[in-house]
Amino acid sequence: MSFPNATPSAPIARQAQGSDPYAWLQNRDSDEVLDYLKAENDYQAQQLADQTALRETLFQEIKGRILETDLSLPSPWGPYLYYTRTTEGDEYARHYRCPRPADDSNSIDESQEELLLDPNVLAAGGFFSLGAFSISPDHQRLAYSLDTSGDEVYQLYVKELSSGAVSSLPFEDCDGSMTWANDSNTLFFGELDETHRPHKLYRHRLGDACADLVFNEPDGRFFLHCFRSSSERQLILVLNSKTTSEAWVLDAEHPEQAFVCLAPRSEGHEYFPDHGLLDGVWTWFIRSNQSGINFALYHSPQQASGVPTRDVWQTLVPHDDAVMLEDMSLNARGISLSLREGGLPIIEVRPQGLPAYRVQLPDAAYSLFVQDTLEFESDRIRLRYQSLNRPPQVRQLDLATGDQVVLKETPVLGTFDADAYVSQRLWATAADGTQVPISLVVRRDLVGKATPLYLYGYGAYGESLDPWFSHARLSLLDRGVAFAIAHVRGGGELGEAWYRNGKQEHKHNTFSDFIACAEHLIANGLTSANQLVISGGSAGGLLIGAVLNQRPDLFKAAIAEVPFVDVLNTMLDPDLPLTVTEYDEWGNPQQPEVYERIKSYAPYENVSAQAYPAMLVIAGYNDSRVQYWEAAKWVAKLRTSKTDDNLLLLKTELGAGHGGMSGRYQGLRDVALEYGFIFKVLKLNE
Structure with a gap:
């Protein structure tokens, strides 16, 4: 038996009775399904067998353009520089840190570096995906999560950096997120429901055998996500569907307390808060679509009595029918707005006490985003920039002056000239x-x-x-x-x-x-x-x-x-x-x-x-x-x-x-x- 007009050796999928004759292929792990998928794989390999040499040529050619042993641009945080290093022959980059230089440069000291995590060992030749990689605020612990099958269900781990001791946390069906409170001893993590939706948030104190349920989102349209604010002073829990969102916040110094709702959900209202400084005052910044689909930016000073209710939000950046406000990045000395206009991404910087400006770039069509705001007190941020013919660059931007410096450009080995392509x-x-x-x-x-x-x-x-x-x-x-x-x-x-x-x-x-x-x-x-x-x-x-x-x-x-x-x-x-x-x-x-x-x-x-x-x-x-x-x-x-x-x-x-x-x-x-x-x-x- 064969298919009409098909190569005779093409695999034959049985047609069952009913409205969907191939529904039987949904019987995961059955011998019949696995045999069919393997037969298709064999057929694909057979049909492309004449390309074995070409594929190897292409593989070596592509690999030959990549600097296989390389160092990422170090990120300063507290007393350390954090970075990764790729090594020729290894599938994954290793994670390191070293003491931060006194001159505040990006120079690493290999003699004092610490290996934080080696995915090549953890992968053991199989599938490997690193979820969270989160250093505790006191820099003493590393929280990380691993998916070793590709199903995006993660196991949680905590590593004591002083001793190297690793603990596997006894929780299942985790979404991979791990968020520290400021005590460096309390972690918040998400749990997946049977439809693979992050629906519960738990609080776990290291050393305890269990975790406390903090939040349960019963609406199947909403995903749950917890993260630290830019100021490092607040924890933010966002619940969002494709059209509606709701945010709850908690003082990061008091993880034992309850999250408080910033603005109750209203169908069609999407808003996303962050916490930072405005004119020296601790302030909530809220990106919201309440005045138009392209979003506007609101602000409200932090209140001792609680979170600012929606009726006291004040407009900082009004809605614009021609410009989409996609995101915001906060530093103590400025706000960076990620905009989209005319089909292109634009970064607009609003330094504290200085006129706003837009970042200038060399190409007509490109990719641009804020890659790293560095520390909250930093007067610089890092942008990632690339185009179809220009390799990725990490550009350092001085918030006050707008001056840019290319700190790193991804190398292309061999003969390469960006101007040879248009x-x-x-x-x-x-x-x-x-x-x-x-x-x-x-x-x-x-x-x-x-x-x-x-x-x-x-x-x-x-x-x-x-x-x-x-x-x-x-x-x-x-x-x-x-x-x-x-x-x-x-x-x-x-x-x-x-x-x-x-x-x-x-x-x-x-x-x-x-x-x-x-x-x-x-x-x-x-x-x-x-x-x-x-x-x-x-x-x-x-x-x-x-x-x-x-x-x-x-x-x-x-x-x-x-x-x-x-x-x-x-x-x-x-x-x-x-x-x-x-x-x-x-x-x-x-x-x-x-x-x-x-x-x-x-x-x-x-x-x-x-x-x-x-x-x-x-x-x-x-x-x-x-x-x-x-x-x-x-x-x-x-x-x-x-x-x-x-x-x-x-x-x-x-x-x-x-x-x-x-x-x-x-x-x-x-x-x-x-x-x-x-x-x-x-x-x-x-």
Whole structure:
């Protein structure tokens, strides 16, 4: 038995009776399911076996650009500099500290450094993800959490730095967060419910055998998160859904007391507080959307009688219809606002007692954010800056003067010249006339010419895909393949309205925007349908699946990583991890009109008897966000439906989760596999 028009050796997925013939693939850990996934892995390996040498060439090529033994930029805190060091041959960076130099420089003293944590030992060759890495305020202890399977459930540990003794805390189903109170003896941590939602906050005093329940959030739409304020004087507990939030606060000096609500939740009101200084007075700063969807910044002095109620908040930065206030960073001597205007990130600094200014940068399209505010009393902050053709830089910014110094630029070994590549910002016109930005990078000698092109997209949750640099991507660019990002609606690149116009009843805009970007690149002679490869992961995989159903003729190949393609069935099952919390993003299909809306674009439901491009689909067996069976069911249905002989490959990482395999070298091999697939489909000569 074989599939119509499929390679005879392609795995055959059994079709069961019922409305969903491949629902049996959801029987996790059954022999039948595991045998099928392994058969798909074997088939993928067989089909790409002729690329073994090419993949090794790509791996060595990419690895050869990376400085394998390197030191991170040290961060000063109290009496120490904290930093990490990567070593050639090791998958993970080690964590260190050394005494802080008297001249307050960033120079480390290797003779006095302490090894705080070695993930290479802890990983023991298996999957490894470090959750919390939190030094106690007195610098005597390290709290850290580990996920060793990829399911994002963490075990908690505390290490005594003076002796090296490590204690495993006796708690289960932890979300990985660990927040210190100022006594350096009390930890707050979160617990996951059966749907993988952080729903409870516990307080644990070191040495005790148990923990006290501090907060329980029963509403399945809300996630719980605890952190320290910028001032280090307050603990903040934020409960937020996709559309509403509520914050509770606690004096970090008195962890035994109860959290107090800053402003009771009100449907549609999102607010996020922090604590710092304004004109020498301890003040609450609140970023809120109460006066408009792009958020404004409010302030209220700390009150001895309790937290400032919402009616006394005073406007510090008013709402602006054209500028999104995405975040704020507080230092004793200034406020740094993270803004978004015209599709680009902007940092606006408001030094205490001095005029405000915007940080000036060299490129037209870029990624920029506040990486480190350093200590609260610091008069400097660190910015992380990069573009499609410029490696990441850590820039030190003097808050008062605006002066910038590049402290560190990620090295690119071998022959590399940023000016050999051109980064551009293009605009496509969507079906409804909306202008959609595209970020493009191409080798300078190929500017304006039709080249193979790799188009990436996401478009969900208000996330912004700002242009980023990639060592690996140079292997595409140097072979004449251009790279582009479609900044479609559903993302946050052009503010909150851009996000809202690509979700719920407007989700179709995400797909039509992506198609418009592809058509724009083709119409302007930058590529052709026979040279265009598209890619996306998670919710971006939904995007890829949807546009493949709608316009398969527009693309030569597609890569979908941990794709959210079985969206209708997933959203119909409230017992699955995260489903209820996703109602605000996609809608609740228990409602008939929402059911029909999701069904109209869901990739799995809309697979049809037509020719599809070549496809490589990647899944993670332990993925708690997008279950492995979404990709498996989608591929199984495609095999029975599609009318072409193009490659259709499924690779399931049986020991990994949402982020794929852990470890930097394994990550490079995964990239080499994807690039090799692209070169095979495009028939690019080596």
